[in-house]
Amino acid sequence: MSGVGQQENTPPFLEVGATNPMPQVVRSRWRPQPNASWITRIVFVLVLAFLSFLFLYPFEWLFAAAFKTRQDVLDNSFLPHQWSWNFTGPNLPQPAKQYLFNVFPVAHWMWNSLWISFLGAALVTISSAMVAFAFAYFRFPLRGVLFAILLGTMMLPGEVTMIPVYLLWNHVGNWTQANLHYRIGTGTQWPLFLPNLFGSAFYIFLQRQFFLGIPRDYFEAARIDGDGYWSMFWRIALPLAKPALIVTFIFEVQAKWFDLITPLIYLRDISTFTVPLGLKLLVDKFNLAGGSIPQYQLIVAGTLLLVLPMILLFAIFQRYFIQGISTQGRKG
Amino acid sequence: MRARRWLSGFREKEARTAYLFIFPWIFGFLVLTLGPMVFSAYYSFTNYGVQQIAHIAPTKTVGFDNYKQLYHDPYIGIALKNTFEYGLMMVPARIIFALLLALMLMRIGDRLGGIFRTIFYIPHITPPVAIGVLVLTLFNGPFGVVDKGLKLIHINGPYWLTQPQWIKPTIAIMDVWACGGTMVILLAALYGVPRHLYEAAAMDGASKVRQFFNVTLPMISPALFFCFIILTLAALNQFTVAYTAFFNSGNDTTTNSAALFYAIYLFRQAFRFFNMGFASAMAWLLFAISMTITAINIFATKRFVFYQGEQKR
Numbered sequence: 086m087s088g089v090g091q092q093e094n095t096p097p098f099l100e101v102g103a104t105n106p107m108p109q110v111v112r113s114r115w116r117p118q119p120n121a122s123w124i125t126r127i128v129f130v131l132v133l134a135f136l137s138f139l140f141l142y143p144f145e146w147l148f149a150a151a152f153k154t155r156q157d158v159l160d161n162s163f164l165p166h167q168w169s170w171n172f173t174g175p176n177l178p179q180p181a182k183q184y185l186f187n188v189f190p191v192a193h194w195m196w197n198s199l200w201i202s203f204l205g206a207a208l209v210t211i212s213s214a215m216v217a218f219a220f221a222y223f224r225f226p227l228r229g230v231l232f233a234i235l236l237g238t239m240m241l242p243g244e245v246t247m248i249p250v251y252l253l254w255n256h257v258g259n260w261t262q263a264n265l266h267y268r269i270g271t272g273t274q275w276p277l278f279l280p281n282l283f284g285s286a287f288y289i290f291l292q293r294q295f296f297l298g299i300p301r302d303y304f305e306a307a308r309i310d311g312d313g314y315w316s317m318f319w320r321i322a323l324p325l326a327k328p329a330l331i332v333t334f335i336f337e338v339q340a341k342w343f344d345l346i347t348p349l350i351y352l353r354d355i356s357t358f359t360v361p362l363g364l365k366l367l368v369d370k371f372n373l374a375g376g377s378i379p380q381y382q383l384i385v386a387g388t389l390l391l392v393l394p395m396i397l398l399f400a401i402f403q404r405y406f407i408q409g410i411s412t413q414g415r416k417g
Numbered sequence: 418m419r420a421r422r423w424l425s426g427f428r429e430k431e432a433r434t435a436y437l438f439i440f441p442w443i444f445g446f447l448v449l450t451l452g453p454m455v456f457s458a459y460y461s462f463t464n465y466g467v468q469q470i471a472h473i474a475p476t477k478t479v480g481f482d483n484y485k486q487l488y489h490d491p492y493i494g495i496a497l498k499n500t501f502e503y504g505l506m507m508v509p510a511r512i513i514f515a516l517l518l519a520l521m522l523m524r525i526g527d528r529l530g531g532i533f534r535t536i537f538y539i540p541h542i543t544p545p546v547a548i549g550v551l552v553l554t555l556f557n558g559p560f561g562v563v564d565k566g567l568k569l570i571h572i573n574g575p576y577w578l579t580q581p582q583w584i585k586p587t588i589a590i591m592d593v594w595a596c597g598g599t600m601v602i603l604l605a606a607l608y609g610v611p612r613h614l615y616e617a618a619a620m621d622g623a624s625k626v627r628q629f630f631n632v633t634l635p636m637i638s639p640a641l642f643f644c645f646i647i648l649t650l651a652a653l654n655q656f657t658v659a660y661t662a663f664f665n666s667g668n669d670t671t672t673n674s675a676a677l678f679y680a681i682y683l684f685r686q687a688f689r690f691f692n693m694g695f696a697s698a699m700a701w702l703l704f705a706i707s708m709t710i711t712a713i714n715i716f717a718t719k720r721f722v723f724y725q726g727e728q729k730r
Contacts, residue, residue: 143551
């Protein structure tokens with residue numbers, strides 16, 4: 086009944102009739118005002134071009150600075166005067182040149198962030214989709230109340246639940262260590278992704294709106310054909326909701342990749358750190374206030390490794406980023 | 418009779434399946450939200466701290482002491498003042514700048530507009546820790562790129578990181594830089610304004626300025642309102658950028674009181690000094706402040722925010 090293989094057996098008529106309830110921002114409903122004179126437009130383009138230079142400059146600086154020497158790193162030259170590879174090299178003590186991958190287990194950090202982001206995003210996408218589908222399609226007692234509660238939880242600042250959740254993970258950690266001889270709790274990476282198994286209010290809301298846009302007839306037809314509820318969800322709803330699922334997935338990858346405070350609370354061992362937390366450690370150790378000789382080129386090189394994957398993700402899923410974010414404004 | 422019929426709703430197959438589907442969320446809500454809320458409220462009335470976690474000393478209820486302490490702790494006032502000042506700078510600056518960008522993007526045609534939209538969106542995908550590093554490097558007094566750029570137009574830039582009055586504007590400037598998300602939301606709202614409204618307004622002889630204030634602004638007010646609430650909450654929760662740039666996670670004796678935001682102070686009380694009881698009280702104060710501000714927003718803007726098809730809802 087379930088299984089990935091069946092997804093390909095989706096009846097073809099559904100794909101033909103599939104609608105796309107995601108608002109298309111790209112296609113404007115009206116052209117720029119015809120009476121907007123060409124002078125105005127040229128002035129606007131010039132202003133925007135100047136501003137985009139300012140907006141992109143920090144990235145250009147970051148790319149260049151990551152390849153500058155320790156002396157030049159804060160410089161404003163577009164390209165390094167003297168190219169310097171700051172990432173890998175021989176491991177020698179302080180007066181000699183330092184390399185990013187020698188001072189800290191940066192490769193570990195990258196891998197940790199990568200798998201935690203993707204696993205967490207996959208979990209939250211599927212679990213939120215199940216809940217969203219139920220809220221969109223099923224009629225059941227207390228549906229309105231539960232949905233109102235769900236929306237209410239979005240208003241709750243994370244600080245309120247942060248402390249008890251930490252204490253809970255502490256208990257779970259001690260218990261699993263004593264009984265299973267394997268720790269799942271504080272000090273491990275489990276608290277970073279396991280909560281994603283239970284869905285997330287914002288994504289549930291987003292996907293429910295999407296599921297509501299799928300004509301109910303599809304499900305009625307499937308029911309007449311003898312489909313169960315699960316196969317309706319798995320074979321009809323999920324494939325049709327692909328845009329919403331992708332938006333959820335990339336938003337959560339981004340959220341996990343951005344997150345500093347959760348790793349800061351739960352992780353202790355340096356090799357288990359994620360990139361943001363690792364970068365924070367780099368900043369603490371190598372900036373001016375760090376106590377030792379400042380090594381800004383290492384900090385900047387690490388920052389490049391934090392920024393680059395997000396730029397890649399954006400380059401691949403640009404459309405979904407912008408569609409997803411413009412849906413948010415339509416809550417009203 | 419009605420009650421019995423309502424109860425029998427739970428026995429239907431559809432309802433049972435539905436509850437199976439939403440079970441993950443219900444479980445998560447009970448264990449990770451509702452339960453912790455109850456415990457957080459309880460801890461805020463106790464002396465729960467590092468000794469209680471280690472089971473050395475018993476947990477004692479202390480009545481409203483933690484809440485009284487909120488009033489007496491000098492850093493709470495500093496943190497609140499910093500957070501409000503920052504919010505008052507960041508939220509209007511970001512919304513106004515994003516709106517100006519969106520209005521210009523609208524008018525230059527789809528192809529160029531699309532390219533520029535992508536460019537202005539890119540800073541929004543910069544991780545906050547990276548923004549913290551950019552604060553440290555670009556704004557590094559006369560060594561930083563910003564002051565060197567200002568020198569080109571004969572302005573002597575300040576010491577952004579060491580002069581206390583410039584710390585919050587620096588972070589706010591980086592927030593304006595990352596305004597792409599706000600801009601895209603406003604752009605979508607602008608595209609949603611029906612064209613015939615402008616035609617009608619022009620027919621009645623309304624100037625461009627008049628059209629903006631009497632057609633555009635009312636029509637996009639729900640999106641503006643949404644951005645306002647979201648950004649206000651984000652400002653109240655400012656943590657990562659300031660923490661990355663101005664605090665040392667290893668050395669706890671440093672307190673940069675110009676960059677001490679409320680969320681940072683809360684985090685340090687909870688997870689550096691392990692004053693869990695006091696930190697819980699702080700969290701509830703933050704909750705009360707967020708709720709009050711949101712309620713004021715909703716109440717004050719009720720007259721100005723115009724929802725299309727409002728009657729239906």
